[in-house]
Amino acid sequence: MNQEIHIAGLVVHASPDAVPTLRSAISLIPGAQVHAAAADGRMVVTLETDSTKRTLDQMDALRALPGVLSVALVYQHAEQAAAMDEEV
Template identity: 60%
Template sequence: MEQEIHIAGIVVYTQPAQLESIKSCIAEVPYAEVHAQDAHGKLVVTLETEGTKRTLDTMDAIRALPGVLDTVLVYQHAEPASALAQEIL
């Protein structure tokens, strides 16, 4: 069975005073990237994982960080890893 790649978009709700430290922690997570933030403590993050379980485990780890109020899955897409290597015409 071919390996799948799962791409998830999540919103991380934080206490505004801890936004920068949470961003630093998320930056340490492999294949996690913060794309946007606002002054109220919201972060838009993407995760690339090898499966749904790993996505949920990563979300739980982020949710457990001090100052994180919640994480919400907004989008998830899965496809075979080989599809990412195909040229788009």
């Protein structure tokens, strides 16, 4: 079976006072990374997973974090892991 790589870009909207704690909590989710956070509570987050199901599960985990108001998927890409080694 060929392994896949799934990359998702999200906008996470949170209570502004929860952002510092959420940045730490999100960093503990495997494959998750916070790239930017605004003072109003918006955060740009990426997820790198091995399946659509795992991406959705991690989005649900983000939604369940205290202080998170919403999680919106703005980008998703999937391809075979071997393709990531090909030169473009």
